[in-house]
Amino acid sequence: MSIEDNKAVVRSLMQNFTPQDLDKALALLSEDAVWTMMGQQRRFAYAGAKNKADTAAQLSGFLSLMAKFSWEPKVMTAEGDRVAVEAVSYGEMPDGKKYSNVYHMLFTVRGGKIVEVHEYLDPLEVLEFTGAMTFPA
Secondary structure, rough: OOHHHHHHHHHHHHOOOOOOOHHHHHHHHEEEEEEEEOOOOOOOOOOEEEEHHEEEEHHHHHHHEEEEEEEEEEEEEEEEEEEEEEEEEEEEEEOOOHHHHEEEEEEEEEEOEEEEEEEEHHHHHHHHHHOOOOOOO
């Protein structure tokens, strides 16, 4: 696949990363995908490498808090099978409480599927928003 094809896969994941379309986003992950949220697990329960099933559960739990959520890629750079993205998120709970975070993510794409993700974000934004360092199961 071309660099532009790989960027399109990542854009599609981000566009479909909503409470309504998460299944479409997850379909872009290979069955053996590994999603790593960077950080120390002793400080942030969601840090560490997760397989596709655990990633799906974690992301679904997070989005279950939201009435609305969107990821907006600001900068996207690609080389070979890697796509780096700087992005911001915007979310809103049913009660109107707002969520926003900043991200740097490195995706590895092979054969039209995302096989690896390294996600960097501000975990204190998650804590402030949820009041906890864990999401619903």
